[in-house]
Amino acid sequence: MTHLTFCKPIGSALLVSALALCFMSPITAVAQGVPNVDRNRLESELRREALSRAEEQEERQRLDRERRQSKRQPDISAVPLTGPQGGPCFTINRIDLKGYERFGYLPKGYYRLLGTCASLSDIIAVLNDINSHYRDLGYITTRAYLPEQDISDGSLEIVIIPGQIEGFVYAGGKQADRRIKAAFPTKRGKLLNLRDLEQGLENINAPRSAKGKFQLIPGEKPGGSFVEVNVEDGRRFHAGLDVKNTGFETTGIAKTTANLGVDNLLGLNDQLSFALTTTPFDDRAEKYADSVSLSLSVPFGNWSWSGESGASRYYFILPGINQSYPVRGRSHYLTLSAERLLMRNQTSKIFAYGGLKLTRTQTFIDGHEIESQRRSLTIGSAGLRGEHAIRAGKLHWDIGAKFGLDAFSAYVFDKSIVDPEFRLIKARVSYQQPLAGTNLRYKGTLVGQYSESILPGTEQFSIGSWSSVRGFHEDTMYGDSGIYLQNSLEWTAMKRPDFELTFSAGLDAGYVEPSKLRSWSQDYLVGASLGAKMKFHEKVSLELRVAHALSRPTRNPPNSMPAFEASRTVGFASLTMEF
Structure with missing residues (x-):
């Protein structure tokens, strides 16, 4: 086990006082003697963890929804009436x-x-x-x-x-x-x-x-x-294991997720899912990141009802000049949502949805809570989404609003600049189209967000990840408003009942609107990627990708966010198994 030696220990009371004085919003508490660069690093780490958890939850919900969409049963044919031609009129x-x-x-x-x-x-x-x-x-x-x-x-x-x-x-x-x-x-x-x-x-x-x-x-x-x-x-119980390197150096790179699902527990075509994520390959005395979630979805006619509850925690050591700071964080959330089918025809479906989410987060340094980081948010959401078949292509769109509510004990530190009753609009459009006469398929996703509020970290718009602009991982650009476009071209090189091999190439670009609170030497990112994915018997899949940052902030002008210093080339590896 690793033992930490503090060169110049200080008392708990002094530490708390120093944290309250020196750590300004959104991070307004840190010990005296920690330089600005470390305060910035702590702010970056906390925001990155929060954004990562929020993105993973949103991505998981979207994938679950897509998986539930079944192939349409062909229309039942009808034979037209016929009669003799000509005759009296x-x-x-x-x-x-x-x-x-x-x-x-x-x-x-x-x-x-x-x-x-x-x-x-x-x-x-x-x-x-x-x-x-x-x-x-x-x-x-x-x-x-x-x-x-x-x-x-x-x-x-x-x-x-x-x-x-x-x-x-x-x-x-x-x-x-x-x-x-x-x-x-x-x-x-x-x-x-x-x-x-x-x-x-x-x-x-x-x-x-x-x-x-x-x-x-x-x-x-x-x-x-x-x-x-x-x-x-078939079998009502199903399980899966997923290992991928989407974590961070601070809390653990290799993340492992085990999930267990039960179908028709209530006899209502319902699905109950449990997931546990951790970083098992790191020394937990130095760092870790854990999360657990339980979700239930029940379709009922034109309605779909779902609920999810989860918790997460993390730990890492923040190095300073004279001492190191153990940082712990924990969060809990509860989400309730409903969706209704508004229109359906041979080629299109349109839905309306709404939801309520309660989140509670706390952060501690050396066992003492950073009060300015305590968040109790109540977030409402509403929107429309649609699915359309355009010849051989598929178009999906989603436009919705999120708004903070002063309800269910919502709380933000008094001196925080974060607006607990924020408002934002977010839109997403995705399109995929096979290229006629080839084994190629184009996939494009356009995502944008606009807000005039100062948003909490979990609701900020970010670019620079495998789910937005590829070519970035440790460095991200974030703000209250922005847009990104992700383009992919996939080639199915081999497809057999027991094996499938797909290669892909991507080119992405994103923009974050600068503000008085934060700006970089440039307000956009560009990245490119190559990848390969193999599926074995529809039960095991291995995906490997590499991406390179084509354009990123490289200068440090006055009063700006630090330039990106992580490697320009990043890799992704994922192994998924279903049982």
């Missing part, structure tokens, strides 16, 4: 349309027969147009037909039989249980809409262990159908 002076009332509006196209001499094939074409109209809206079992009639008097009657649900059953005849009732945003007696069935199928397939599909069975009434759901459930 009849002048149509009036059209009586019946059965459309449940939809609340008239279908398109039927009126084009008015004032024309229509043959049977012309009338059948209109019926097909009406059926196509409803089909495009998702009402795939709604049909228009001609009752027996005499149209020689110039009047035509068209009857629409609305397709409706007569019930849900499992394959094999088992009656629907709460799992099915919770999954589908519709019920017996409602109009049958394919979009509702697709949404229910996605909810059933949300757990990793579930593979579901459905088919329609003719009902007992005209237009009626039973929805037969066939679900194949």
Whole structure:
């Protein structure tokens, strides 16, 4: 075990007094004798740890959401009506349309027969147009037909039989249980809409262990159908292990995450996940960074409810001129969120979401709390997001707002310049497109944030990491507003059932708006990267990347943040295993 020897020890009371006097906001407490460069280093380390935890949590939630998105079941085909060509025609002076009332509006196209001499094939074409109209809206079992009639008097009657649900059953005849009732945003007696069935199928397939599909069975009434759901459930428990070098020299570079998940614990297509992250390869007497989280997500029709709670702690030694300072930090958070599907069609989905997050953080030097670093924040969020299929490409967008609330014992040190009731707007757009005729795929992500508030560290915008501008790790640029663009070109060199090899190249750029509090010799970063990823049997993946900083702050003008001094070239390695 390493023993620390303090050359000039001072008393606890003196230390606390010195911390309060010398450490200005946002770090307003540090011992006398620690030079400005070390105060800056402590501020940088604390902010970097906070930003890293916030980014990892956001990235984990986004990946979980993407994993829950199932492949759309193909539309159920319908055979158009046909009839003999030619034949006698009849002048149509009036059209009586019946059965459309449940939809609340008239279908398109039927009126084009008015004032024309229509043959049977012309009338059948209109019926097909009406059926196509409803089909495009998702009402795939709604049909228009001609009752027996005499149209020689110039009047035509068209009857629409609305397709409706007569019930849900499992394959094999088992009656629907709460799992099915919770999954589908519709019920017996409602109009049958394919979009509702697709949404229910996605909810059933949300757990990793579930593979579901459905088919329609003719009902007992005209237009009626039973929805037969066939679900194949695999192992409910799943586990994983992830090792990667995204940590920092101060608290440990190699981070290991073990996770455990349980599907359908409540029988509502729910997912319960537990994750533990630590730095196991470092001497814990010198440094460590640990975190633990527990999350639960429950889809319910067009809604999705989720909650997550977690805690983290870290420890490192801050060297000084005359003595070293042991620094400890801990934080806790609780997040509750809800999301609702607003619109869905064949190619697009739009959601609205909102949430509430409570965070509590504390920092200690030599066992004494730095009061100015105590944060009790209550953060609300709301926004819209969408998913769109554009030919072979996929477009995802998200625009939302975050705002600090004076609720649930929110607290910020009185002399802190941080605004606890901050406001910010953040937007994210990502697009991926395979290049026709090749094994290449383009992926682009554009992220921007704007705020006129002085934000707490966890809500600041930062660039210079593997998730923003690649080519940076120990050095980052941060502020209240900014934007970055990440571009990647991927090449699938080999793809077999038991092995997949992908190479990638990237070019990124980002900008942070300078402020009176902080600015660098330049306000932008540019970086490039190369990488390779291997997958084995869909259970093990190994990813290796290298990135280089093409442009970064290299000068130290007066009243500016220090120039970037870490290596211009950084590497990334990740090993992921699923059990």
